[in-house]
Amino acid sequence: MRLERHCEGDRHGDLAQRSGIGLALVLSALTETALSGRAPQAIHGGWTISARHAGVVIGILAVTPIFTHDIAQQRHDAINAGTAVVLDSNVPPLLKLDLAQKIASRLDDEKGKVPTIGPAFEPLPTDPEEHDQVVQLREELQDQLNRGATHAFSPSFGLAALIGLLSLIPIGLARKVEL
Amino acid sequence: MNAERRSLVLVVGAIVAAVALVGIYLAAGGASYTPEKTQDPCKHRAWRNPEGLQQIAEQFTLSALDGAACQLGVSRETLAQALATPESRERFMERYDISDAKLAKAVRAGLLRAVDDAEEAGALNPILAAPLRETLRSIPLDQAIELINNAESLLNNVEGFLGPAQSFLEQLLP
Numbered sequence: 001m002r003l004e005r006h007c008e009g010d011r012h013g014d015l016a017q018r019s020g021i022g023l024a025l026v027l028s029a030l031t032e033t034a035l036s037g038r039a040p041q042a043i044h045g046g047w048t049i050s051a052r053h054a055g056v057v058i059g060i061l062a063v064t065p066i067f068t069h070d071i072a073q074q075r076h077d078a079i080n081a082g083t084a085v086v087l088d089s090n091v092p093p094l095l096k097l098d099l100a101q102k103i104a105s106r107l108d109d110e111k112g113k114v115p116t117i118g119p120a121f122e123p124l125p126t127d128p129e130e131h132d133q134v135v136q137l138r139e140e141l142q143d144q145l146n147r148g149a150t151h152a153f154s155p156s157f158g159l160a161a162l163i164g165l166l167s168l169i170p171i172g173l174a175r176k177v178e179l
Numbered sequence: 180m181n182a183e184r185r186s187l188v189l190v191v192g193a194i195v196a197a198v199a200l201v202g203i204y205l206a207a208g209g210a211s212y213t214p215e216k217t218q219d220p221c222k223h224r225a226w227r228n229p230e231g232l233q234q235i236a237e238q239f240t241l242s243a244l245d246g247a248a249c250q251l252g253v254s255r256e257t258l259a260q261a262l263a264t265p266e267s268r269e270r271f272m273e274r275y276d277i278s279d280a281k282l283a284k285a286v287r288a289g290l291l292r293a294v295d296d297a298e299e300a301g302a303l304n305p306i307l308a309a310p311l312r313e314t315l316r317s318i319p320l321d322q323a324i325e326l327i328n329n330a331e332s333l334l335n336n337v338e339g340f341l342g343p344a345q346s347f348l349e350q351l352l353p
Contacts, residue, residue, distance in 0.1 A: 074214065081214035083256035087244075093237040104263065144214050151213045157204075164197055171190060 020064075024057040051170075059163050067156040071149075078148025079107065082141045089137045092130065099134070103141070114149040117141055220248035220255045226300035235302050242296040243327045247289030251277060262324055283320040286327055290315045 027050060035046040086100055099121065106120040121138045125131050204210075218224070224245060226238045241255070248258040253275065261271030272282060294311055297303035303311075318326070 077214040079260070080217050080254060080256040083259055084215065084217050087241060087256070087259060093233045096237075147212050148214045150209075154209065158201075161197060161201055165194075168190070168194070 020057040020060040024054055027053050055163075055167065059160065062163065063156045063159055066159060067152070070155055071152040074148040074152035078145050081144040081148070085137065085140045085144060089133065089140075091133045091137055095125065095130065095134070099137070115145055117145065217254040217256050220245040220253075220258075223296075226296060226302065235297065238300070238302070239293045239297055240327060242293035243286075243289040245289070246292030247285045247327065249292075250285035250288045251275070251282070262327065268324070279320060283323065286320065286323040287315055287318065289327060290318070290323060 032046075035043050038046075082103070086096060086103065089096065091099065102120040103117055106117050107115050110116065118138060121134055125134055224241070226242075227234075244255045244259055244262075248255045251258065253261075257271070261267050268282075271277070272279075277285075291312055294303065294308050294315065298305060298308045315323070
């Protein structure tokens with residue numbers, strides 16, 4: 001099932017990349033057609049807009065595969081970490097088995113999203129001790145899923161910041177251009 | 180403010196905002212906000228003072244998972260997910276290129292490690308451990324997985340297997 005989800009993530013990434021390539025190809029041609037016969041300043045502005053869009057496309061092309069890979073990897077790590085939390089929890093064994101089945105079902109239902117596993121723990125046990133143990137387990141499990149989802153953004157976030165910094169180079173060069 | 184100065188302020192402002200964003204992310208622990216790493220299954224994990232059959236069965240299952248996962252070179256958690264259903268087991272074996280024989284060998288090794296751990300923790304009397312080891316060495320794969328996978332089933336099996344001798348076993352358990 002994870003493999004299927006991984007493939008689904010790859011398909012989304014592939015679609016995004018193709019859309020980006022298509023956008024880049026069409027945009028430059030349309031811009032050139034729209035600006036033919038115009039004043040030099042207008043043409044310069046057109047190239048500026050084209051360059052900006054090309055930058056967006058390059059950014060998407062660079063970030064998308066990294067992000068889709070990371071989200072699949074982090075999902076895998078988060079589920080493993082969550083499994084460890086369930087296995088090592090102090091919840092009574094038979095209740096733990098019941099919860100594990102409900103959590104697995106919940107994870108299946110929440111495809112493509114950061115799962116909210118709270119409903120898998122309903123109804124909460126009436127016994128005060130078991131109630132506290134189950135609530136603690138629920139919080140620890142949700143924390144692991146949140147950690148995985150958050151960390152999946154980190155490398156692509158860093159790369160986007162780097163691309164942002166690289167944009168300083170053309171900004172610096174543009175200061176020397178006389179219009 | 181002239182145009183050149185205004186553009187400089189905008190660029191510097193953007194840089195400061197970008198650096199502050201990354202800085203706050205790191206300061207808030209973003210770099211280490213990752214899912215917990217799973218433990219090495221080959222390392223011994225101490226039992227948590229089990230009381231009664233249910234908790235002993237649970238600890239037994241966890242030890243067996245550790246032992247089998249160690250043999251297969253995967254994490255305990257990966258193996259637990261793999262053994263949940265026949266379909267997940269098939270996918271696991273295909274992904275890691277594991278044959279039925281290799282899985283059976285690993286699961287039996289896991290069960291034997293669980294017996295060792297139970298004995299070491301004082302949860303299983305050596306009088307019972309020796310014949311249990313002999314039984315586990317030749318147990319069929321499906322039955323071994325059932326033992327490793329489902330504590331409730333394990334308990335039922337123990338009760339069914341022991342029958343009238345269960346009260347005797349209860350006396351041998353801590």
